[in-house]
Amino acid sequence: MSDVGDRMTEELYININPLQTAGRTYADTRKAVFSWMDGYAVCDACKGSLRTTDKPPIRSFLSEVSEFLGMDDTMLTNGAREAKFAVIHSICERGDWILADGNAHYSTMVAAERNSIPVELTETTGHPTYEVTPKHFIEKIEEGTEKHGRPPALAVLTHVDGNYGNILDVKAISKACHLRGVPVLLNTAYSTGRMPVNGKSLGVDFMACSAHKSWATGGGNAGLLAIREEHLDKVLRYSRDYPIKPLEILGCSTRGSEVVALITAFPHIVERVKNWDIEVRHAQYALKRLLDSGGFDLLGAMPKRHDLIAVETPAYDEIAKMHKKKGYFLSKELKSRGIIGIKPGRTKKFKFSTFGLNDEQLEYLVETFIDIKNI
Amino acid sequence: MSELSVSKTYEAIYSLIDIQEIWRRTRPKHELSDEDKEELAGLIAKVRNAMDKIEGEAL
Numbered sequence: 001m002s003d004v005g006d007r008m009t010e011e012l013y014i015n016i017n018p019l020q021t022a023g024r025t026y027a028d029t030r031k032a033v034f035s036w037m038d039g040y041a042v043c044d045a046c047k048g049s050l051r052t053t054d055k056p057p058i059r060s061f062l063s064e065v066s067e068f069l070g071m072d073d074t075m076l077t078n079g080a081r082e083a084k085f086a087v088i089h090s091i092c093e094r095g096d097w098i099l100a101d102g103n104a105h106y107s108t109m110v111a112a113e114r115n116s117i118p119v120e121l122t123e124t125t126g127h128p129t130y131e132v133t134p135k136h137f138i139e140k141i142e143e144g145t146e147k148h149g150r151p152p153a154l155a156v157l158t159h160v161d162g163n164y165g166n167i168l169d170v171k172a173i174s175k176a177c178h179l180r181g182v183p184v185l186l187n188t189a190y191s192t193g194r195m196p197v198n199g200k201s202l203g204v205d206f207m208a209c210s211a212h213k214s215w216a217t218g219g220g221n222a223g224l225l226a227i228r229e230e231h232l233d234k235v236l237r238y239s240r241d242y243p244i245k246p247l248e249i250l251g252c253s254t255r256g257s258e259v260v261a262l263i264t265a266f267p268h269i270v271e272r273v274k275n276w277d278i279e280v281r282h283a284q285y286a287l288k289r290l291l292d293s294g295g296f297d298l299l300g301a302m303p304k305r306h307d308l309i310a311v312e313t314p315a316y317d318e319i320a321k322m323h324k325k326k327g328y329f330l331s332k333e334l335k336s337r338g339i340i341g342i343k344p345g346r347t348k349k350f351k352f353s354t355f356g357l358n359d360e361q362l363e364y365l366v367e368t369f370i371d372i373k374n375i
Numbered sequence: 376m377s378e379l380s381v382s383k384t385y386e387a388i389y390s391l392i393d394i395q396e397i398w399r400r401t402r403p404k405h406e407l408s409d410e411d412k413e414e415l416a417g418l419i420a421k422v423r424n425a426m427d428k429i430e431g432e433a434l
Contacts, residue, residue, distance in 0.1 A: 010399050012398075012402060031388075035385070338403025
Protein backbone atom coordinates (compact mmCIF):
# COMPACT_ATOMS: atom_id res chain seq x y z
CA MET A 1 0.00 0.00 0.00
CA SER A 2 1.23 3.50 -0.83
CA ASP A 3 1.88 5.45 2.31
CA VAL A 4 -0.58 8.32 1.94
CA GLY A 5 -1.49 8.02 5.62
CA ASP A 6 -4.83 8.10 7.38
CA ARG A 7 -6.41 11.53 7.64
CA MET A 8 -8.58 11.05 10.76
CA THR A 9 -9.01 14.84 10.88
CA GLU A 10 -12.78 14.86 11.14
CA GLU A 11 -12.79 12.21 13.88
CA LEU A 12 -10.08 13.67 16.11
CA TYR A 13 -10.51 17.42 15.75
CA ILE A 14 -13.05 20.19 15.46
CA ASN A 15 -12.20 21.38 11.97
CA ILE A 16 -13.06 25.06 11.44
CA ASN A 17 -11.60 25.50 7.96
CA PRO A 18 -14.40 27.29 6.03
CA LEU A 19 -13.38 25.44 2.89
CA GLN A 20 -14.17 22.10 4.52
CA THR A 21 -16.89 22.45 7.17
CA ALA A 22 -19.88 22.05 4.84
CA GLY A 23 -18.19 19.46 2.66
CA ARG A 24 -17.89 17.06 5.58
CA THR A 25 -19.72 13.90 4.55
CA TYR A 26 -22.55 11.99 6.18
CA ALA A 27 -22.17 8.28 6.98
CA ASP A 28 -24.64 7.40 4.18
CA THR A 29 -22.39 9.14 1.73
CA ARG A 30 -19.20 7.44 2.87
CA LYS A 31 -20.94 4.07 2.54
CA ALA A 32 -22.11 4.93 -0.97
CA VAL A 33 -18.64 6.10 -1.99
CA PHE A 34 -17.14 2.88 -0.66
CA SER A 35 -19.55 0.86 -2.77
CA TRP A 36 -19.26 2.94 -5.97
CA MET A 37 -15.60 3.93 -5.94
CA ASP A 38 -14.39 1.81 -8.86
CA GLY A 39 -13.71 3.66 -12.09
CA TYR A 40 -16.83 4.27 -14.19
CA ALA A 41 -18.97 2.28 -11.73
CA VAL A 42 -21.84 4.74 -12.24
CA CYS A 43 -21.82 3.81 -15.91
CA ASP A 44 -22.98 0.19 -15.34
CA ALA A 45 -26.40 1.08 -16.73
CA CYS A 46 -25.31 3.92 -19.02
CA LYS A 47 -27.79 5.05 -21.64
CA GLY A 48 -25.23 7.17 -23.42
CA SER A 49 -25.17 10.17 -21.14
CA LEU A 50 -24.62 10.65 -17.42
CA ARG A 51 -27.62 12.98 -17.09
CA THR A 52 -30.03 10.33 -18.42
CA THR A 53 -28.75 7.52 -16.17
CA ASP A 54 -31.46 5.91 -14.02
CA LYS A 55 -29.29 3.42 -12.07
CA PRO A 56 -28.04 5.15 -9.96
CA PRO A 57 -30.93 7.64 -10.23
CA ILE A 58 -29.05 10.60 -11.70
CA ARG A 59 -31.85 11.72 -14.02
CA SER A 60 -34.46 12.01 -11.25
CA PHE A 61 -31.89 13.56 -8.90
CA LEU A 62 -31.21 16.39 -11.35
CA SER A 63 -34.91 17.03 -11.63
CA GLU A 64 -35.29 17.19 -7.84
CA VAL A 65 -32.29 19.50 -7.55
CA SER A 66 -33.76 21.90 -10.12
CA GLU A 67 -36.91 22.12 -8.06
CA PHE A 68 -34.91 22.51 -4.83
CA LEU A 69 -32.95 25.42 -6.31
CA GLY A 70 -35.96 27.04 -7.96
CA MET A 71 -34.44 26.66 -11.42
CA ASP A 72 -35.58 24.89 -14.61
CA ASP A 73 -32.78 22.46 -15.39
CA THR A 74 -29.50 21.36 -13.87
CA MET A 75 -26.26 19.92 -15.20
CA LEU A 76 -23.63 18.04 -13.26
CA THR A 77 -20.22 19.69 -13.44
CA ASN A 78 -16.87 19.00 -11.80
CA GLY A 79 -17.27 22.03 -9.55
CA ALA A 80 -18.59 25.59 -9.37
CA ARG A 81 -15.65 26.90 -11.39
CA GLU A 82 -16.40 24.51 -14.25
CA ALA A 83 -20.04 25.66 -14.11
CA LYS A 84 -18.93 29.29 -14.35
CA PHE A 85 -16.60 28.46 -17.23
CA ALA A 86 -19.45 26.72 -19.07
CA VAL A 87 -21.77 29.73 -18.76
CA ILE A 88 -19.11 32.24 -19.84
CA HIS A 89 -18.17 29.97 -22.74
CA SER A 90 -21.79 29.68 -23.85
CA ILE A 91 -22.89 33.28 -23.40
CA CYS A 92 -19.90 35.44 -24.23
CA GLU A 93 -18.40 36.29 -27.60
CA ARG A 94 -15.16 37.94 -28.68
CA GLY A 95 -15.14 41.58 -27.61
CA ASP A 96 -17.51 41.00 -24.68
CA TRP A 97 -16.69 41.70 -21.07
CA ILE A 98 -17.95 40.43 -17.73
CA LEU A 99 -18.90 42.25 -14.57
CA ALA A 100 -18.10 40.69 -11.19
CA ASP A 101 -18.17 41.85 -7.60
CA GLY A 102 -15.03 43.05 -5.85
CA ASN A 103 -15.05 39.96 -3.63
CA ALA A 104 -15.12 37.51 -6.55
CA HIS A 105 -13.24 34.24 -6.14
CA TYR A 106 -10.12 33.75 -8.24
CA SER A 107 -11.84 30.90 -10.08
CA THR A 108 -14.28 33.41 -11.58
CA MET A 109 -11.30 35.30 -12.93
CA VAL A 110 -9.54 32.27 -14.38
CA ALA A 111 -12.79 30.95 -15.88
CA ALA A 112 -13.09 34.25 -17.73
CA GLU A 113 -9.39 34.30 -18.62
CA ARG A 114 -9.60 30.81 -20.13
CA ASN A 115 -12.44 32.17 -22.27
CA SER A 116 -10.35 35.26 -23.19
CA ILE A 117 -13.05 37.51 -21.72
CA PRO A 118 -11.97 40.54 -19.63
CA VAL A 119 -13.50 41.10 -16.19
CA GLU A 120 -14.34 44.40 -14.55
CA LEU A 121 -14.66 44.26 -10.78
CA THR A 122 -16.90 46.48 -8.70
CA GLU A 123 -15.58 48.48 -5.81
CA THR A 124 -16.28 47.37 -2.24
CA THR A 125 -16.79 49.44 0.90
CA GLY A 126 -13.22 48.45 1.85
CA HIS A 127 -11.83 47.78 5.30
CA PRO A 128 -13.34 46.52 7.56
CA THR A 129 -16.75 45.64 6.07
CA TYR A 130 -15.85 44.88 2.42
CA GLU A 131 -19.47 45.00 1.33
CA VAL A 132 -20.62 45.20 -2.29
CA THR A 133 -23.88 47.05 -2.87
CA PRO A 134 -26.27 47.32 -5.82
CA LYS A 135 -24.90 50.85 -6.34
CA HIS A 136 -21.40 49.44 -6.84
CA PHE A 137 -22.76 47.20 -9.59
CA ILE A 138 -24.67 49.99 -11.34
CA GLU A 139 -21.62 52.28 -11.27
CA LYS A 140 -19.39 49.58 -12.75
CA ILE A 141 -21.90 48.69 -15.47
CA GLU A 142 -21.93 52.34 -16.55
CA GLU A 143 -18.17 52.73 -16.31
CA GLY A 144 -17.48 49.44 -18.10
CA THR A 145 -20.01 50.14 -20.83
CA GLU A 146 -18.23 53.39 -21.62
CA LYS A 147 -14.84 51.67 -21.59
CA HIS A 148 -15.78 48.63 -23.71
CA GLY A 149 -18.43 50.24 -25.91
CA ARG A 150 -21.07 47.73 -24.87
CA PRO A 151 -22.78 46.56 -21.68
CA PRO A 152 -21.41 43.46 -19.94
CA ALA A 153 -22.42 40.15 -21.51
CA LEU A 154 -22.79 38.65 -18.04
CA ALA A 155 -22.69 39.61 -14.38
CA VAL A 156 -21.11 37.05 -12.06
CA LEU A 157 -22.24 37.56 -8.47
CA THR A 158 -20.51 35.92 -5.53
CA HIS A 159 -23.51 35.14 -3.35
CA VAL A 160 -21.37 34.63 -0.24
CA ASP A 161 -17.72 35.51 -0.57
CA GLY A 162 -15.03 33.22 0.81
CA ASN A 163 -13.01 35.90 2.59
CA TYR A 164 -15.56 37.68 4.79
CA GLY A 165 -18.77 35.64 4.54
CA ASN A 166 -20.69 38.68 3.29
CA ILE A 167 -24.02 37.99 1.60
CA LEU A 168 -24.86 40.01 -1.51
CA ASP A 169 -28.26 41.62 -2.03
CA VAL A 170 -28.76 39.37 -5.04
CA LYS A 171 -32.38 40.30 -5.66
CA ALA A 172 -31.65 44.02 -6.01
CA ILE A 173 -28.47 43.48 -8.02
CA SER A 174 -30.17 41.02 -10.38
CA LYS A 175 -32.96 43.51 -10.95
CA ALA A 176 -30.46 46.27 -11.72
CA CYS A 177 -28.60 43.98 -14.13
CA HIS A 178 -31.73 42.80 -15.91
CA LEU A 179 -32.96 46.37 -16.34
CA ARG A 180 -29.76 46.91 -18.31
CA GLY A 181 -30.11 43.65 -20.27
CA VAL A 182 -27.38 41.81 -18.38
CA PRO A 183 -27.95 38.14 -17.45
CA VAL A 184 -26.84 37.04 -13.98
CA LEU A 185 -24.75 34.04 -12.93
CA LEU A 186 -24.79 33.45 -9.18
CA ASN A 187 -21.75 31.76 -7.69
CA THR A 188 -23.23 29.84 -4.75
CA ALA A 189 -20.13 27.94 -3.66
CA TYR A 190 -20.66 29.14 -0.06
CA SER A 191 -24.47 29.29 -0.08
CA THR A 192 -26.48 26.49 -1.71
CA GLY A 193 -26.21 23.34 0.36
CA ARG A 194 -25.74 25.42 3.53
CA MET A 195 -28.64 27.85 3.39
CA PRO A 196 -31.98 28.11 1.55
CA VAL A 197 -31.50 29.63 -1.90
CA ASN A 198 -34.15 29.95 -4.59
CA GLY A 199 -32.96 31.11 -7.98
CA LYS A 200 -36.35 32.25 -9.21
CA SER A 201 -37.00 34.36 -6.11
CA LEU A 202 -33.58 35.95 -6.46
CA GLY A 203 -34.11 36.49 -10.17
CA VAL A 204 -30.89 34.90 -11.38
CA ASP A 205 -30.35 33.21 -14.73
CA PHE A 206 -27.71 30.69 -13.68
CA MET A 207 -26.44 29.19 -10.46
CA ALA A 208 -23.04 27.57 -9.98
CA CYS A 209 -22.86 25.22 -6.99
CA SER A 210 -19.93 23.49 -5.30
CA ALA A 211 -20.97 20.08 -3.96
CA HIS A 212 -17.61 19.29 -2.35
CA LYS A 213 -17.61 22.67 -0.60
CA SER A 214 -21.21 23.06 0.58
CA TRP A 215 -23.25 19.95 -0.27
CA ALA A 216 -21.48 17.42 1.98
CA THR A 217 -20.09 15.57 -1.00
CA GLY A 218 -16.88 13.56 -0.97
CA GLY A 219 -15.25 10.96 -3.15
CA GLY A 220 -14.16 13.55 -5.70
CA ASN A 221 -15.10 16.94 -7.05
CA ALA A 222 -18.69 17.70 -7.96
CA GLY A 223 -20.67 20.76 -8.88
CA LEU A 224 -23.98 21.78 -10.33
CA LEU A 225 -24.99 24.30 -12.94
CA ALA A 226 -28.65 25.26 -12.60
CA ILE A 227 -30.19 27.12 -15.52
CA ARG A 228 -33.35 29.08 -16.29
CA GLU A 229 -35.36 27.81 -19.25
CA GLU A 230 -34.70 30.81 -21.49
CA HIS A 231 -30.97 30.02 -21.54
CA LEU A 232 -31.14 26.25 -21.98
CA ASP A 233 -30.62 26.32 -25.74
CA LYS A 234 -27.36 28.22 -25.29
CA VAL A 235 -25.84 26.41 -22.31
CA LEU A 236 -27.33 22.93 -22.47
CA ARG A 237 -26.61 22.35 -26.13
CA TYR A 238 -25.55 19.01 -27.53
CA SER A 239 -22.77 17.80 -29.79
CA ARG A 240 -23.43 17.84 -33.51
CA ASP A 241 -21.88 14.39 -34.01
CA TYR A 242 -22.87 12.89 -30.65
CA PRO A 243 -26.34 14.33 -30.08
CA ILE A 244 -26.80 12.83 -26.61
CA LYS A 245 -23.63 14.45 -25.25
CA PRO A 246 -23.87 17.97 -23.72
CA LEU A 247 -21.01 20.03 -25.13
CA GLU A 248 -20.18 22.23 -22.16
CA ILE A 249 -19.37 19.24 -19.95
CA LEU A 250 -17.65 17.38 -22.78
CA GLY A 251 -20.35 14.74 -22.77
CA CYS A 252 -20.25 13.58 -19.15
CA SER A 253 -18.72 15.29 -16.12
CA THR A 254 -18.78 13.66 -12.67
CA ARG A 255 -18.66 10.04 -13.78
CA GLY A 256 -17.38 8.61 -10.50
CA SER A 257 -18.36 7.97 -6.91
CA GLU A 258 -18.75 11.73 -6.30
CA VAL A 259 -22.09 11.77 -8.09
CA VAL A 260 -23.38 8.94 -5.89
CA ALA A 261 -22.03 10.87 -2.90
CA LEU A 262 -24.01 13.91 -4.00
CA ILE A 263 -27.20 11.89 -4.50
CA THR A 264 -26.93 10.35 -1.03
CA ALA A 265 -26.08 13.69 0.57
CA PHE A 266 -29.05 15.43 -1.03
CA PRO A 267 -31.77 14.31 1.46
CA HIS A 268 -29.51 15.59 4.28
CA ILE A 269 -29.02 18.87 2.41
CA VAL A 270 -32.76 19.36 1.98
CA GLU A 271 -33.16 18.93 5.73
CA ARG A 272 -30.15 20.90 6.92
CA VAL A 273 -30.94 24.11 5.03
CA LYS A 274 -34.13 24.25 7.10
CA ASN A 275 -31.86 24.74 10.13
CA TRP A 276 -29.91 27.62 8.64
CA ASP A 277 -31.22 29.96 11.36
CA ILE A 278 -29.42 27.79 13.93
CA GLU A 279 -26.17 28.02 11.97
CA VAL A 280 -26.49 31.82 11.82
CA ARG A 281 -27.25 32.00 15.55
CA HIS A 282 -24.16 29.91 16.24
CA ALA A 283 -21.98 32.21 14.15
CA GLN A 284 -23.43 35.31 15.82
CA TYR A 285 -22.92 33.80 19.27
CA ALA A 286 -19.29 32.90 18.57
CA LEU A 287 -18.58 36.32 17.15
CA LYS A 288 -20.25 38.18 20.03
CA ARG A 289 -18.29 36.18 22.61
CA LEU A 290 -15.01 36.92 20.84
CA LEU A 291 -15.73 40.62 20.36
CA ASP A 292 -16.91 40.99 23.96
CA SER A 293 -13.72 39.36 25.23
CA GLY A 294 -11.53 41.97 23.50
CA GLY A 295 -8.60 41.57 21.12
CA PHE A 296 -10.78 40.52 18.19
CA ASP A 297 -12.25 42.72 15.43
CA LEU A 298 -14.65 41.59 12.75
CA LEU A 299 -13.78 41.75 9.09
CA GLY A 300 -16.98 41.81 7.06
CA ALA A 301 -20.50 43.08 7.46
CA MET A 302 -22.51 43.25 10.65
CA PRO A 303 -24.84 41.66 11.57
CA LYS A 304 -23.16 38.35 10.82
CA ARG A 305 -25.45 36.28 8.58
CA HIS A 306 -23.17 33.40 7.57
CA ASP A 307 -21.03 30.76 9.29
CA LEU A 308 -17.81 32.07 7.72
CA ILE A 309 -16.28 34.55 10.16
CA ALA A 310 -13.17 36.62 9.46
CA VAL A 311 -11.46 38.37 12.33
CA GLU A 312 -8.45 40.54 12.96
CA THR A 313 -6.71 39.26 16.05
CA PRO A 314 -4.38 41.82 17.62
CA ALA A 315 -4.49 39.85 20.88
CA TYR A 316 -2.86 36.81 19.26
CA ASP A 317 -0.46 38.94 17.27
CA GLU A 318 0.90 40.47 20.48
CA ILE A 319 1.53 36.97 21.87
CA ALA A 320 3.24 35.90 18.64
CA LYS A 321 5.82 38.67 19.02
CA MET A 322 7.00 37.20 22.32
CA HIS A 323 6.31 33.48 21.81
CA LYS A 324 9.16 31.08 20.96
CA LYS A 325 7.04 29.54 18.21
CA LYS A 326 6.29 33.02 16.82
CA GLY A 327 3.24 33.09 14.56
CA TYR A 328 2.91 29.32 14.64
CA PHE A 329 1.95 29.29 18.32
CA LEU A 330 -1.75 29.72 17.56
CA SER A 331 -2.30 26.78 15.21
CA LYS A 332 -0.12 24.58 17.43
CA GLU A 333 -1.97 25.61 20.57
CA LEU A 334 -5.35 25.04 18.91
CA LYS A 335 -4.30 21.64 17.63
CA SER A 336 -3.12 20.58 21.07
CA ARG A 337 -6.66 21.34 22.25
CA GLY A 338 -8.36 19.42 19.43
CA ILE A 339 -9.07 22.28 16.99
CA ILE A 340 -7.66 22.63 13.49
CA GLY A 341 -8.38 24.62 10.35
CA ILE A 342 -6.49 27.88 10.94
CA LYS A 343 -3.65 28.40 8.52
CA PRO A 344 -0.37 27.84 10.42
CA GLY A 345 1.59 31.04 10.99
CA ARG A 346 -1.42 33.35 10.93
CA THR A 347 -1.99 35.54 13.97
CA LYS A 348 -2.89 38.96 12.52
CA LYS A 349 -6.15 37.81 11.01
CA PHE A 350 -7.83 34.59 10.01
CA LYS A 351 -11.16 33.14 9.01
CA PHE A 352 -13.04 30.22 10.45
CA SER A 353 -16.41 28.53 10.16
CA THR A 354 -18.83 27.34 12.82
CA PHE A 355 -20.89 25.29 10.36
CA GLY A 356 -22.14 21.95 11.65
CA LEU A 357 -20.95 22.36 15.23
CA ASN A 358 -23.31 21.40 18.02
CA ASP A 359 -23.82 23.68 21.05
CA GLU A 360 -21.17 21.88 23.10
CA GLN A 361 -18.55 22.00 20.37
CA LEU A 362 -19.31 25.66 19.71
CA GLU A 363 -18.88 26.54 23.38
CA TYR A 364 -15.63 24.60 23.52
CA LEU A 365 -14.34 26.44 20.44
CA VAL A 366 -15.20 29.87 21.82
CA GLU A 367 -13.76 29.12 25.26
CA THR A 368 -10.58 27.82 23.66
CA PHE A 369 -10.13 30.93 21.50
CA ILE A 370 -10.59 33.14 24.54
CA ASP A 371 -8.43 31.01 26.81
CA ILE A 372 -5.50 31.04 24.40
CA LYS A 373 -5.31 34.83 24.78
CA ASN A 374 -4.18 34.23 28.34
CA ILE A 375 -1.29 31.83 27.77
CA MET B 376 -18.69 -19.00 -2.43
CA SER B 377 -22.15 -17.48 -1.99
CA GLU B 378 -22.95 -13.79 -1.80
CA LEU B 379 -23.20 -14.12 1.97
CA SER B 380 -19.55 -13.45 2.75
CA VAL B 381 -19.47 -10.52 0.36
CA SER B 382 -22.66 -8.96 1.75
CA LYS B 383 -21.43 -9.50 5.33
CA THR B 384 -18.18 -7.75 4.38
CA TYR B 385 -20.21 -4.71 3.28
CA GLU B 386 -22.36 -4.96 6.40
CA ALA B 387 -19.28 -4.94 8.64
CA ILE B 388 -17.71 -2.00 6.82
CA TYR B 389 -20.96 -0.02 6.94
CA SER B 390 -21.20 -0.66 10.69
CA LEU B 391 -17.61 0.54 11.08
CA ILE B 392 -18.53 3.69 9.14
CA ASP B 393 -21.38 4.19 11.61
CA ILE B 394 -18.84 3.84 14.42
CA GLN B 395 -16.66 6.40 12.63
CA GLU B 396 -19.69 8.70 12.68
CA ILE B 397 -19.83 8.45 16.48
CA TRP B 398 -16.21 9.65 16.68
CA ARG B 399 -17.07 12.50 14.33
CA ARG B 400 -20.17 13.49 16.29
CA THR B 401 -18.34 13.54 19.62
CA ARG B 402 -15.04 15.09 18.53
CA PRO B 403 -12.69 16.21 19.97
CA LYS B 404 -13.30 14.87 23.51
CA HIS B 405 -15.22 11.69 22.61
CA GLU B 406 -17.15 11.80 25.87
CA LEU B 407 -19.84 9.27 25.01
CA SER B 408 -23.33 9.57 26.43
CA ASP B 409 -25.27 6.48 27.51
CA GLU B 410 -27.09 6.58 24.15
CA ASP B 411 -23.78 6.80 22.31
CA LYS B 412 -22.44 3.81 24.26
CA GLU B 413 -25.57 1.80 23.54
CA GLU B 414 -25.31 2.61 19.83
CA LEU B 415 -21.61 1.75 19.81
CA ALA B 416 -22.21 -1.60 21.52
CA GLY B 417 -24.90 -2.48 18.94
CA LEU B 418 -22.59 -1.61 16.07
CA ILE B 419 -19.69 -3.62 17.52
CA ALA B 420 -22.05 -6.58 17.84
CA LYS B 421 -23.10 -6.19 14.20
CA VAL B 422 -19.45 -6.19 13.09
CA ARG B 423 -18.70 -9.29 15.21
CA ASN B 424 -21.76 -11.06 13.84
CA ALA B 425 -20.75 -10.29 10.27
CA MET B 426 -17.20 -11.53 10.95
CA ASP B 427 -18.57 -14.76 12.42
CA LYS B 428 -20.69 -15.35 9.31
CA ILE B 429 -17.72 -14.78 7.03
CA GLU B 430 -15.53 -17.06 9.15
CA GLY B 431 -18.21 -19.74 9.19
CA GLU B 432 -18.69 -19.72 5.45
CA ALA B 433 -15.29 -18.93 4.00
CA LEU B 434 -12.84 -20.70 6.29
